Amino acid sequence: MIASLEGLSVMVTGASKGIGKGIASGFASAGAKVLVVARSEASAAAAVEEIVSAGGIANHYCADVSNRTDMKAAVARCVELYGGLDVLCANAGIFPSADLESMTDDQWDEVMNTNLKGTFVSVQTCLPELKKSQAGRVVVTSSITGPITGFPGWSHYGASKSAQLGFIRTAAIELGKYQITINAVMPGNIITEGLENMGQEYLEQTAASIPLKKLGSTEDIANAAMFLASREAGYVTGQTIVVDGGQVLPESLEAME
Template structure:
């Protein structure tokens, strides 16, 4: 996909920049000539990721997305030393598992804090900066097919993503008058991360059930995020773009003896 340098010198913030999906998004914007602000909890990992990026103007700022003061300080630091963003990508998310009868209230609060509360507060803070700077910006929330399909042992995660989709539409309504578009992207299945490890048999089972027969790639996710923030996606707001190989549309499990259509 050719964006004809439209992201050159655009300022892009990506949360969860050290994760797999966050890293893919950061790399894609940097390759397109954007100036990227990376944020995550681990300052050392941020600096290591920053050192791999092509181009100039990138910054790395550690922030704790479970802490209001840390997020507010992060937004103030961005405004003071880097300037109002053109694009905010709320990518950070956590995926701890546990049955509802077992999961602790602290785990519940952490999931809602990172997956829902942080996108709310950061969208609020950075939208105000965009408005003050007169920038017709774009906000992208990284959602999941779990927003529409409940899954045993990850009900809190599913709940957080369903709420994030509603938050996306709410911000889209209220920010439209300022020229700020707000959309969500639902990436496909990836085979775990440093934060959420997955057993190989689980990876194999899920992959086998995906209609297009493979896990998500960097190109899949990055292209979707770039598109919804590009001129090509200029008439999109309050939308959710699903890029998951068909994983969320239904199951391909066949119960009859006949396993093939032909």
């Protein structure tokens, strides 16, 4: 547990399930006050119930991260509940599969609107409150897919995740004058509902190609996000942390033998 997170107000987008829920739960366990932001009322409420049952402080707000009106209202709700906003975890993302040859403009735009525009809108709408904080932090959930690796059917997803990293590097320069840091976590294969849907054979093959011989957990990503949001990481900005068990390191499967 990172003690400097206690009492901070944290907004986590896309936090009703998967990595986002893991990040929200991690911050709550460290004593932060969490606002779970997601599109699904039922899923967001269930995530909050789980966090509160574990002893954490959490509420939820339904919003589409690509909608500026929604996100302004989410920020206002966070301020109403907790008196301000210290940390934004811009985690919301989608990854519907579509091969490049048949991908439609609508499929491309859907991913870009949520993953890339959603990051931009989230940061911009949270900025007025982050500027008031003594601990202003932004943590973006990117991915190894796009910046480092590729996967068939995810050219739009990979492009959006690479673009997020370009975004944080210039944002870090612009936000530095406010003492706000912005960094990104790049997860590898993390056990979530979405990954489990890939099938048991995929899970086993992937684990076999990772030097640590296992898939990651949402807690692994939460730990990285919490570090980047902490006082201890106050001199780190515009950077990325790959959390993948070493997956991107081997040149080939022979390197694992």
